Amino acid sequence: MRFFLFTFSALQVHLSIYFVTRLFCWSVAAEPTDLADFDQTIPILGQMARTDQDFKDGLALDLFSPQNRTLVVSKNTSPLPGKFVSGSTGETFVALSNYSWIIKVNDTARDLIAKVELPYEPEDVQNRGFNVADTSENKTRIIKMTSLDGEYILLGRNSIDTANIFVQYGFGATRTVNLTGGGGMQEAEFVDGLRISLESDQDMGINIDLSNGVDGIAVPTGMRSLTLLFSSNAHGLDSYAWAMNTSASNQQLKRGTIRFPINTSLVSSSGNDTTSVKKTQIMVAKRALDATSSTPFIPLSQKSHKVECRPDCSVTVKDLQQLDGHYITALKNWLMNSPEWSAGPS
Numbered sequence: 001m002r003f004f005l006f007t008f009s010a011l012q013v014h015l016s017i018y019f020v021t022r023l024f025c026w027s028v029a030a031e032p033t034d035l036a037d038f039d040q041t042i043p044i045l046g047q048m049a050r051t052d053q054d055f056k057d058g059l060a061l062d063l064f065s066p067q068n069r070t071l072v073v074s075k076n077t078s079p080l081p082g083k084f085v086s087g088s089t090g091e092t093f094v095a096l097s098n099y100s101w102i103i104k105v106n107d108t109a110r111d112l113i114a115k116v117e118l119p120y121e122p123e124d125v126q127n128r129g130f131n132v133a134d135t136s137e138n139k140t141r142i143i144k145m146t147s148l149d150g151e152y153i154l155l156g157r158n159s160i161d162t163a164n165i166f167v168q169y170g171f172g173a174t175r176t177v178n179l180t181g182g183g184g185m186q187e188a189e190f191v192d193g194l195r196i197s198l199e200s201d202q203d204m205g206i207n208i209d210l211s212n213g214v215d216g217i218a219v220p221t222g223m224r225s226l227t228l229l230f231s232s233n234a235h236g237l238d239s240y241a242w243a244m245n246t247s248a249s250n251q252q253l254k255r256g257t258i259r260f261p262i263n264t265s266l267v268s269s270s271g272n273d274t275t276s277v278k279k280t281q282i283m284v285a286k287r288a289l290d291a292t293s294s295t296p297f298i299p300l301s302q303k304s305h306k307v308e309c310r311p312d313c314s315v316t317v318k319d320l321q322q323l324d325g326h327y328i329t330a331l332k333n334w335l336m337n338s339p340e341w342s343a344g345p346s
Contacts, residue, residue, distance in 0.1 A: 036073070044069040044105070048113075058119025058139065059101055063112050063148070069105055071148065076100045082155045092183065093155040096125050100153035114145040118154050130156050166191050169210050177206040185255065193261035193312060194242065196323070199254040205247040206323065214239040214328060215293045220285055223299075223330040226266055241297075241326040245289060249324040256320030260284060260329050262313035267331065277313045281332040284317045286325045297328055 035056045036042055042061075045051045046068040053061045059073065079100035082093035097120065117139040122132045140154065167190045168175045177188040181202040189195045190208060198204075219225050225239040242260070267277050283305060285297035306316045315329055 038073055038075045040072065042071050042073070044071060058117075060117040060119075060139065061103075061114070061148070062117075063114035065109065065112050069107060069109060071103060071105045074102045074104070076102055076151065079151070079153050082153075082157075085155065093157045094128065095153060096120055096128060096130070096156045097154040100151050102151045103148045105147075105149055108147070108149065110147050112146055112148065114148055116142045116145065116148065116152065118152060120154055125156070128156075167208075169208055171207050171209065175207060179204045179206065193259070193314065195259040197255075197257040197259075198320075198323070199256075200248070200251065201254065202248050202251055204251070207245045209243045209245070211241045211243040211326060212239075213293070214241050214297075217294055218287070218296050219328070219330060220283075220297055220299050223283070223285070223332050226262065226282065226329040226331055239328070241328045243289060243326050244323045246323050249322065252321050253323070255318075256323060257316060257318045258284075258320065258323070258327070259314045259316040260327070262307070262309075262315055262329065264309075264313050267313075277307065277309055282307050282315045283330055283332060284315060284327055285330055286327050289324050289326060291326065297326070297330075299330075 035054055037056050042053055043051070044063065044065050046065055048064045048066055051061070051063050051065065055061075055073065061071075061073075077099045079095065082095045085093045097118070101118070103116075117137075118141075119139050122138055125132050167177055167188055169190065177196070179186045179188070179198070179200065181200050181204065183199070185197050185199050187195060187197045188206065194208070196206065214225050214227070216225075227239045227241070262277060262282065264277055267280055267282075283299045283302065285299045287295050287297045300317050301319070304317050304319050306318075308314060308316070
């Protein structure tokens with residue numbers, strides 16, 4: 001099962017096109033001006049010719065396929081309620097449409113370039129308690145799809161976090177992440193790719209600043225800060241830490257995860273080398289917000305770490321019970337005195 005989230009309004013409605021599974025159909029071309037209906041066989045053009053099909057209810061499919069196929073769209077008037085979505089960010093989802101769309105292709109196509117647009121009625125959405133953003137078309141979209149098989153439904157939820165994507169570091173109203181307490185994971189991503197995912201009982205405001213100047217004596221023994229280019233500066237005052245400050249520092253989180261970006265050019269002297277990242281032990285270390293510059297950073301549990309490159313490299317730490325503190329990413333087992341430092345173990 002998959003779902004895709006969309007910002008829908010100022011009060012932030014996240015629009016989700018929920019995805020179930022499987023499908024079937026076959027072949028010629030329909031004129032774009034012909035509006036299709038449910039349970040009608042729609043031909044898909046082959047040879048990467050464009051198939052652009054609108055439906056009577058406002059559904060729109062736009063796709064390219066290497067071979068001729070067909071699809072059928074059926075209407076499910078008794079879909080699961082929005083609250084069935086779990087592991088998502090924010091408050092419980094509610095349905096913003098009275099039915100779902102089930103798309104079935106005649107084979108298990110995984111080689112498409114496709115877009116799906118789901119329609120909505122602004123008045124109907126407002127009657128359900130959501131504010132609607134100004135858009136030229138009353139539709140939501142999923143793009144970059146390689147298959148269409150599945151069930152789609154329009155979902156939304158109210159949330160006070162209107163812009164928790166590409167958040168800037170610092171303080172102030174526009175740089176504060178406001179997360180809503182309650183069930184479900186909530187997320188925010190900052191401009192460098194740092195991503196917070198958490199579940200909290202209470203509402204929470206989060207600010208992150210970049211604290212410049214990490215004293216080398218505070219970095220764990222046998223490790224080097226990953227926010228510092230290799231240099232003769234033994235104290236590492238050109239380095240920095242992420243300083244996280246929340247409005248509920250004493251609150252224990254139900255679940256907490258942070259994904260820290262890794263600049264691969266700082267891992268290996270050979271530049272952007274993901275192989276070096278995978279061979280290197282990269283860890284996250286933390287100390288208290290009110291710590292002095294010489295207070296040591298303590299590595300977080302190694303079992304909670306996961307390093308991956310897909311394609312951007314990152315190190316993720318999970319099972320955090322609170323966020324407040326200074327964080328650094330660090331490399332372990334480096335040949336500190338070598339002018340050509342390498343990623344291999346010492």
